Ligand SMILES: [Zn+2]
């Protein structure tokens with residue numbers, strides 16, 4: 733893979749954020765530095781970077797595909813309200829992996845593990861809504 737300057741800016745923006753952006757969000761980030769870049773170019777480069785193993789896709793049930801600058805093993809937790817995706821501590825995953833190997837006898841090469849719930853921001857927003865509702869009634 734040839735590392736064009738466009739490509740390295742896209743890679744840089746994905747590595748900088750921990751938000752697991754969608755292609756459209758990557759486009760918005762990258763456009764600040766490359767005002768003339770097209771969405772198609774961003775899509776194409778995301779594809780190339782993924783195939784080169786420099787970034788990872790995060791495919792979560794029913795959500796648009798997201799991109800991750802972290803390529804080491806880690807667990808994702810997804811908010812059911814806003815779709816936000818966060819990373820969870822790795823020690824947990826290493827323990828789970830060795831446990832699964834032990835009980836199954838498999839040599840584990842990968843995983844697809846996702847937790848879902850409501851993120852702290854959405855919990856705060858929901859509490860605020862409830863408070864307003866109580867004040868009205
Ligand atoms: Zn949320």
Ligand SMILES: [Zn+2]
Pocket residue numbers: 752800802806807808818819
């Ligand atoms: Zn991640």
